Amino acid sequence: MRIGITGTENSHAEHFIRILNAEGAHPGVRVTALSGGRSERNLQLAEQGGIDVLVERPQDLLGQVDAVIITDRNGALHPAQAIYFLDNGVPTFVDKPLATSLEDARRVVRAAARSGTPLASFSAMRFVPPVVALADEMRGWETVSRVEVSGPASVDSEHSGLFFYGIHCVEIALQLLAPDGAMLIPANVAVVDLPGERRLTANIAETAVQVRFLSPDVHGHTPFRIDVQGEQGWAQREIVPDSDYLVPTVERFIAVLSGQTPPQREATLLAPVALIELAQNAR
Known part of the structure; x- marks a missing residue:
């Protein structure tokens, strides 16, 4: 399973890459692409994780990956990206928060329901x-x-x-x-x-x-x-x-992707927002 990450300025991106690539915690699941172009940050992350694909825009990940992690530090950027990927059938984990308004959060949830695509979002x-x-x-x-x-x-x-x-x-x-x-x-x-x-x-x-x-x-x-x-x-x-506090996050996202656990309830996604x-x- 090829995972793409958007919002690589977030320190969470390093943890995801370490857990999945460097440590190989989930064999067969790797971060293989980053959006944000060939920035110094992305080049460092790519070297750390053995990642070959660097694209300019989040949308450019389409066709390059099997699922995405959206982890921009500013949650206002999350809904547009999530809706794009969900509408195109790409399973999506939105790192906290799902959105910065209840209206936008509902739009993301509706996009997942409309396409039948797995969506997960929660605080680690x-x-x-x-x-x-x-x-x-x-x-x-x-x-x-x-x-x-x-x-x-x-x-x-x-x-x-x-x-x-x-x-x-x-x-x-x-x-x-x-x-x-x-x-x-x-x-x-x-x-x-x-x-x-x-x-x-x-x-x-x-x-x-x-x-x-x-x-x-x-x-x-x-x-x-x-x-x-x-x-x-x-x-x-x-x-x-501690340094492994994102390990359960990765485990739960992969469990949703693989169908081992059911999708989150709508209430769980919307109530925090x-x-x-x-x-x-x-x-």
Whole structure:
């Protein structure tokens, strides 16, 4: 299976190439093409991964690859590329975020449904071992009364504000509440600005949810932090991603491509974008 990557300025591109090419974690699956032309960055990545095909535009990957990974740092660039590939029957993984508006996210989801082409999109933080283990533990709780997730994010980021890093926090919270991807409808949503922080609160099912987006300019690049509480217990986790935090991402994308796991539910794809949009656009 030949994989193409767009958005190679993102450090995630290096990880994907290392996992699939240098380490050969999935025999028969390799990154074989990069878009963005013969830039210094692409030439370095090509050398590291033994990649021969460098094309100028994302569209030029068509016919050169069997699937694509879209990983531009600015999520506003993702929908147009994803829709193009999906309309042309190319299985697509959109690195976080799927889009930077709920309307655009719906357009991508409709394109996948229209063509019947596999689509996957999620934050890598959903599936790091500490989050997965905590979600499994919480399944045994009768009630979850509170979920709080905090992490670095800036409303002023040049890469579409909170969408760039804040979506990690939102997706962690959603994974803890519904690891099966069930529909989650937030109520009583409120967004407030505090010194160095934007805070989103909502009620989701029976749970009070709070997501704290901490400005790196004020707090530094803080680790992701989780606090959960329920009748059966209380848990706290601090998450600092290691060099292999994208390994589960690659595994899940390949599982979708091979049909080993079903496509993500529409709710799982749209809910993170909807919540970040509310937080980003709050006045």
